[in-house]
Amino acid sequence: MLKIKNLYAGIDNKKILKGINLEVNPGEVHAIMGPNGSGKSTLASVIAGKEEFDVTRGKILFEGEDIDELSPEERAHKGIFLSFQYPVEIPGVSVTNFMKTAINETRKAQGLQEMPANQMLKLIREKAELLEIDRKFLSRSLNEGFSGGEKKRNEIFQMAMLQPKLGILDETDSGLDIDALRIVANGVNRLRSEENAFVVITHYQRLLDYIIPDFVHVMHDGKIVKSGDKELALELEEKGYDWIKQEAVL
Amino acid sequence: MELKEKLLASFMAFENQVDMDSPVHDIRSEAIRNFEEKGFPHRKMEAWKYTSLAPLQKVDFSLFPKEDSTLDYREVKQYFLHEIDTYKIVFIDGIYSSYLSETTHDGVDICLMSSALTKPMYRPIIDVYFNKIASREESLTTLNTAFTREGAYIYIPKNKAPRKPVEILHLSTGNEASLMLQPRNLIIAEENAELQVIERHQSLTTNEVLTNSVTEIFAGKDAIIDYYKVQTDHSTASLIDNTYIDQKTNSQVSVHTFSFGGKLTRNNLNFFQDGNHMNSILKGVTILGDKQHVDHHTLVHHQQPNCESHQDYKGIFGDQSTGVFNGKIIVDKIAQKTNAFQQNNNLLISDRASVNTKPQLEIFADDVKCSHGCTIGQLDQEALFYLRSRGIGKKEASALLMYAFANNVLESVRIPELKGRINRLIAEKLGVHLGFDL
Numbered sequence: 257m258l259k260i261k262n263l264y265a266g267i268d269n270k271k272i273l274k275g276i277n278l279e280v281n282p283g284e285v286h287a288i289m290g291p292n293g294s295g296k297s298t299l300a301s302v303i304a305g306k307e308e309f310d311v312t313r314g315k316i317l318f319e320g321e322d323i324d325e326l327s328p329e330e331r332a333h334k335g336i337f338l339s340f341q342y343p344v345e346i347p348g349v350s351v352t353n354f355m356k357t358a359i360n361e362t363r364k365a366q367g368l369q370e371m372p373a374n375q376m377l378k379l380i381r382e383k384a385e386l387l388e389i390d391r392k393f394l395s396r397s398l399n400e401g402f403s404g405g406e407k408k409r410n411e412i413f414q415m416a417m418l419q420p421k422l423g424i425l426d427e428t429d430s431g432l433d434i435d436a437l438r439i440v441a442n443g444v445n446r447l448r449s450e451e452n453a454f455v456v457i458t459h460y461q462r463l464l465d466y467i468i469p470d471f472v473h474v475m476h477d478g479k480i481v482k483s484g485d486k487e488l489a490l491e492l493e494e495k496g497y498d499w500i501k502q503e504a505v506l
Numbered sequence: 507m508e509l510k511e512k513l514l515a516s517f518m519a520f521e522n523q524v525d526m527d528s529p530v531h532d533i534r535s536e537a538i539r540n541f542e543e544k545g546f547p548h549r550k551m552e553a554w555k556y557t558s559l560a561p562l563q564k565v566d567f568s569l570f571p572k573e574d575s576t577l578d579y580r581e582v583k584q585y586f587l588h589e590i591d592t593y594k595i596v597f598i599d600g601i602y603s604s605y606l607s608e609t610t611h612d613g614v615d616i617c618l619m620s621s622a623l624t625k626p627m628y629r630p631i632i633d634v635y636f637n638k639i640a641s642r643e644e645s646l647t648t649l650n651t652a653f654t655r656e657g658a659y660i661y662i663p664k665n666k667a668p669r670k671p672v673e674i675l676h677l678s679t680g681n682e683a684s685l686m687l688q689p690r691n692l693i694i695a696e697e698n699a700e701l702q703v704i705e706r707h708q709s710l711t712t713n714e715v716l717t718n719s720v721t722e723i724f725a726g727k728d729a730i731i732d733y734y735k736v737q738t739d740h741s742t743a744s745l746i747d748n749t750y751i752d753q754k755t756n757s758q759v760s761v762h763t764f765s766f767g768g769k770l771t772r773n774n775l776n777f778f779q780d781g782n783h784m785n786s787i788l789k790g791v792t793i794l795g796d797k798q799h800v801d802h803h804t805l806v807h808h809q810q811p812n813c814e815s816h817q818d819y820k821g822i823f824g825d826q827s828t829g830v831f832n833g834k835i836i837v838d839k840i841a842q843k844t845n846a847f848q849q850n851n852n853l854l855i856s857d858r859a860s861v862n863t864k865p866q867l868e869i870f871a872d873d874v875k876c877s878h879g880c881t882i883g884q885l886d887q888e889a890l891f892y893l894r895s896r897g898i899g900k901k902e903a904s905a906l907l908m909y910a911f912a913n914n915v916l917e918s919v920r921i922p923e924l925k926g927r928i929n930r931l932i933a934e935k936l937g938v939h940l941g942f943d944l
Binding site: 308328329331332337340342345346347348349357361397418 | 889894896897898899903906907913
């Protein structure tokens, strides 16, 4: 589904990603861990098409297609979703209206008719239930005055609504208490299928107790320096990141 | 002949048409003398540094249009807030249109300035209120005073509130190649009275129009007035709006100004707080493109203790449009415990658009809370990326962000149908069709 080959990227002459290789297949969950500043969030943004970053070398293939030239919205239309670490507040636009716009813009791009209102409502109700979101919440302005947990839950709600092929979760666990973490993880798990895949970016192992990854990668200084299975996450939790850094130097 | 000479030359003829014996005659004469002495404001004056009236003064405006213009309601329905029932005071080329209007004398007076100025029964009120807060120095105001003949007259007696909002609509037909209009409105809400007004100037063709309007508003003790100015005219229409508001104790007056159109628009909005514990609310959304120009000059004069004022103006400027915000707050020495808030935020969405913003605070009291802030920026790229990553195209995403930027000004619009209309105007102005009504 996703193939990243020797990817170099940066911003304003600052090199951040320095040769990333990653392959994600349908049905898989990959966790990307690593210390702050290792380039995890940049990788997420680059996959989603953030234009501030320049890809200087390498390729990102999504379902076999080089997506380097595609805008963020075109990537979204192809089924890439990024759950933001810091979701943006949009006063005056309700969660419901925002989702209607996002879904119908995507359908338009895919050559489909707008989703009928009753179908939309049904979908919203169903997905809100999945994330244990109150109906009143849906008529509030998007992210405005939301708590950290509400914002993250809302991100996963959006993901559930848009049903992407590839969901990238950028530090979705940061700032979440254990109840919110459980709800978010449960939501993600219920969305998992043989057709879709997830890349879970996290600093801590905690989230991976709930969303069990098939692969764990450790990033350091713009590269994936170690890959393994879920045991690697536990090892990192126990030992910290320093040994990875030392290993990387060696 | 330049406009000033033309206006002066036509003054005698104008006075002969109206009632020479009226007590207003002296006021007019004094006003024209002031205008003759001062002439049009020019860019060497600090208050007019960024707005030039010079090109307009070269236009050969018709001052007294033919009186026989008629319009079918269906042609102009869209300019009314037709979703709800309203009182309507409608003028076509400056002349009152009785069949498009719906006035009343049922407990309140919602009618015409020309009647109020000429009928003896209104004399006591005219004597107390007319030209009492409009400037006798500012030349455009005095020019309007000199030519005062027609406009809206609204009088709400103590404890009364009209059943529905009042729309004041000035239509220009384009029957004249270019037309100058000088409407004069007098609006009074006595003690504990309540009123909602929507004012709009609309030309029906792209023939040039210059409107120099003066509105005096008096809010008595405990009165509540909401005033909405919808400025969405063609890019051949210029508007100079001079509004003067006098507030008494415990009153609350809000003025919302929505400036999405026109060629040159100048809003001189002046609040005089003459009492305690009152609130003045000044809000504006400006969205411009092409070479449009809007200049907001606000004044809030706190003359008594324990009062508040809230100003919040948002501007979005595209293409080669230009904007000005000049917000003056005066707090007199006795006006302790004043709470004055002023905010002006601007988005420049084109390299060639510009905005000049200036807070001007003159505070003579020592126990006051005054805050002001102005920003000029661009669309938040992170926010734009967020929306685009959800599949929303760049143009629609930009529009949503601009809408969000202007939104808190809209929140205080208390007529839902008007809010809906303004939202649609914003979507139209931003050139987007979203899957829902903004």
